[in-house]
Structures are given as structure tokens and as C-alpha cells.
Amino acid sequence: MAKGLGRGLNAFFSEEEASRDEQIKEVSLNKCRPNPYQPRKEFEEEAIEELKTSIEEHGILQPIIVRKSIRGYEIVVGERRFRAAKMAGLEKIPAVVREMTDQQMMELALLENLQREDLTALEEGAAYRNLMEELGVTQQELSERLGKSRSHIANLVRLLSLPPEITQKVNEGLLTMGHARALLSLEDDSKLLSVAVRIENEGLNVRQTEQLVSRLNQPAVKSKAKEKKDIFIQEREDVLKQRLGTGVKIKKGKKKGKIEIEFASDEDLERLLHWFDQ
Known part of the structure; x- marks a missing residue:
């Protein structure tokens, strides 16, 4: 279990549920659909391809977790395996069927990605914001629930207020979270994009970006x-x-x-x- 995640995935199941023998069944891939609350928006094709090769050679070693829906099943945990299995041409996949609320699905999908460090800063921030809105909890309550620091959650949620052109650069790794946090301090929003481009073109580090923002925030003209x-x-x-x-x-x-x-x-x-x- 990754550090800093509280009880993590185990927090969603009682000791009795965790220890019981759960039945694994084969479900049709055509009856499965991705978790509608999946915080991860991009899946690396190379990683899926590697998993597909492993499945072709060794089969699926760990069942996915699904919940029953009107049209079949919704994937709770294991979307990578689901995608790789489809790519490998399988028709069925081993799965554990569990009853879950929408809230549990949201939290579990987020925790799975956090433990694997799969999410970008923006995806993680959006997941925190969605959880707070859906669960009606504060940042402090969410912090205690997930085992993440409150400041970490607050900083990531604040990134969502940046223009899409800049958040895209963060997602692509062209700007770091530190760069983005420095840009949030810029008083003139009209300068955000030009400063982001300058950071990228000049290869400014976070400290240099903070100094640049500080200079730009100063009044243009002052008497001596x-x-x-x-x-x-x-x-x-x-x-x-x-x-x-x-x-x-x-x-x-x-x-x-x-x-x-x-x-x-x-x-x-x-x-x-x-x-x-x-």
C-alpha cells in the first residue's frame, strides 16, 4: 500500500468483506464499460501494449472489479486490464462483482490511480474537486478520508483555475506543478499565457519563474x-x-x-x- 493514503483501498470494505471468499466469474468484455468516474483521461498506449503482450503469454493474473449495471457491468478497478484484454482479442475477462455506490466508485477509482501515481496534477486536482462536490465534504474532510495532506489537495484544486492552454502544458509535462503555482500569483491574468510561453522557451526553473512573476506584479511606474x-x-x-x-x-x-x-x-x-x- 502506498504511503500517505491512509487505509487506502481497504477503507472501502469491512474486515468481514475483506476476508470473505469472493466468487470470480467470467464476464463478456462486450458487457463491460469503463468507470464513468475514472479520473484518468489518458492511457499510455505503450503501457497497454505491454500488458496485452503479458496477457497473451500468461493470461490475466488478477480479476477486475465490476458492479452490475442496467446494461451489463461498470468497471470499478482494472480498466488497464480491460483495455489490454480487448486489444488481445479476448471475449471474456475474470471479474469480481461487487455492490457499490457512485461515491464508492469515485473514491476507489481515484485511490487506485493515486497508488500507482498514474494521474497528472490536473487530473488529480479535478478528481479531488469532483469528490468534494459529489460527497459534499471540505478539503480537510477529504484529506482525512484519503490520507493526503490538505495543502496538497488545495494546491492541485487551485491549478484548475488556470487557462486551458496552460493546464494543457502541465499535462504534457512542459510546465511543472511548481511553475503553475507560481503563475497563480500573477495579478494580471492577461499575461498568463505569454509568461507560460516564456517559461517554456527560456527553460526557466520554478525559482526564476517566481522572480519573474514578482517583477511583473510590481507597478510599471514609480517615483524615485x-x-x-x-x-x-x-x-x-x-x-x-x-x-x-x-x-x-x-x-x-x-x-x-x-x-x-x-x-x-x-x-x-x-x-x-x-x-x-x-
């Missing part, structure tokens, strides 16, 4: 007197922006000042409040 006066405030703003991953304004008056912190959504606000509680 004001620049000297506010240099300490500007440095503190930059530190907070990098630590919080969002826009920050420090306004200093004659007797008192205030700090303005931007947040993109209710979940983002929760993330920031949790950061201050630490």
Missing part, C-alpha cells in the same frame, strides 16, 4: 521618492506572495496600515486561513 520609501514594504509583499501563492498588498498609512490578501474561491480562502493557523 516613493520607490525608496516603499522598498521595505515591497520586499515584504514579495515574501508573502511567494509563501501564500496569491496576490498581496501592504498599505501603510501615517499611523496604521493594512494587508490585503486575494483569494480565488471559498476553497482558496479556506487554504489561506489554514496557513495562518499553522
Whole structure:
């Protein structure tokens, strides 16, 4: 079992269910359809081809898990094996039939992919968001349920607010999650795509990207007197922006000042409040 996933897959079945002898039956591949809650959108053809070769040589060593549906069966766990078996020309596949709710299917499909580290950052973030919406739970509750840190879930969900052109670059590995998090701090959304292209063309690392975003967030024109006066405030703003991953304004008056912190959504606000509680 992968570390950091709590009880993982075992969390969905009682000790009695886990220890019982489950009947394995042969089901027709034509009666099986993919899990509608599968968080993984792309399957590597090379990996499926390798599994197909193994199935042709050794057969299917582990049954898939399905649930009964109106038109046959829905795959809960084992879509790779299902795809490879079809590619190998099999007509039937060994399967364990279990009764499951939609919520259990969503969680189990996510856990299976997390344990194999199969998901991209965006697929994982979308799966977390879907689970929170479907289950009506907070990031903290989902964190405890899946054994993932709350900050990890919050950061991945925040990535979904980026433009599709940028999320595509993350999915393709052209930008890292660190790059994407730095881009979330850019105050002028109209500059996001041009900065992403610059990161790719110039091969900027995450630290360099953070510095670039910080410079772009500074006002274009400043009087020399004001620049000297506010240099300490500007440095503190930059530190907070990098630590919080969002826009920050420090306004200093004659007797008192205030700090303005931007947040993109209710979940983002929760993330920031949790950061201050630490």
C-alpha cells in the first residue's frame, strides 16, 4: 500500500468483506464499460501494449472489479486490464462483482490511480474537486478520508483555475506543478499565457519563474521618492506572495496600515486561513 493514503483501498470494505471468499466469474468484455468516474483521461498506449503482450503469454493474473449495471457491468478497478484484454482479442475477462455506490466508485477509482501515481496534477486536482462536490465534504474532510495532506489537495484544486492552454502544458509535462503555482500569483491574468510561453522557451526553473512573476506584479511606474520609501514594504509583499501563492498588498498609512490578501474561491480562502493557523 502506498504511503500517505491512509487505509487506502481497504477503507472501502469491512474486515468481514475483506476476508470473505469472493466468487470470480467470467464476464463478456462486450458487457463491460469503463468507470464513468475514472479520473484518468489518458492511457499510455505503450503501457497497454505491454500488458496485452503479458496477457497473451500468461493470461490475466488478477480479476477486475465490476458492479452490475442496467446494461451489463461498470468497471470499478482494472480498466488497464480491460483495455489490454480487448486489444488481445479476448471475449471474456475474470471479474469480481461487487455492490457499490457512485461515491464508492469515485473514491476507489481515484485511490487506485493515486497508488500507482498514474494521474497528472490536473487530473488529480479535478478528481479531488469532483469528490468534494459529489460527497459534499471540505478539503480537510477529504484529506482525512484519503490520507493526503490538505495543502496538497488545495494546491492541485487551485491549478484548475488556470487557462486551458496552460493546464494543457502541465499535462504534457512542459510546465511543472511548481511553475503553475507560481503563475497563480500573477495579478494580471492577461499575461498568463505569454509568461507560460516564456517559461517554456527560456527553460526557466520554478525559482526564476517566481522572480519573474514578482517583477511583473510590481507597478510599471514609480517615483524615485516613493520607490525608496516603499522598498521595505515591497520586499515584504514579495515574501508573502511567494509563501501564500496569491496576490498581496501592504498599505501603510501615517499611523496604521493594512494587508490585503486575494483569494480565488471559498476553497482558496479556506487554504489561506489554514496557513495562518499553522
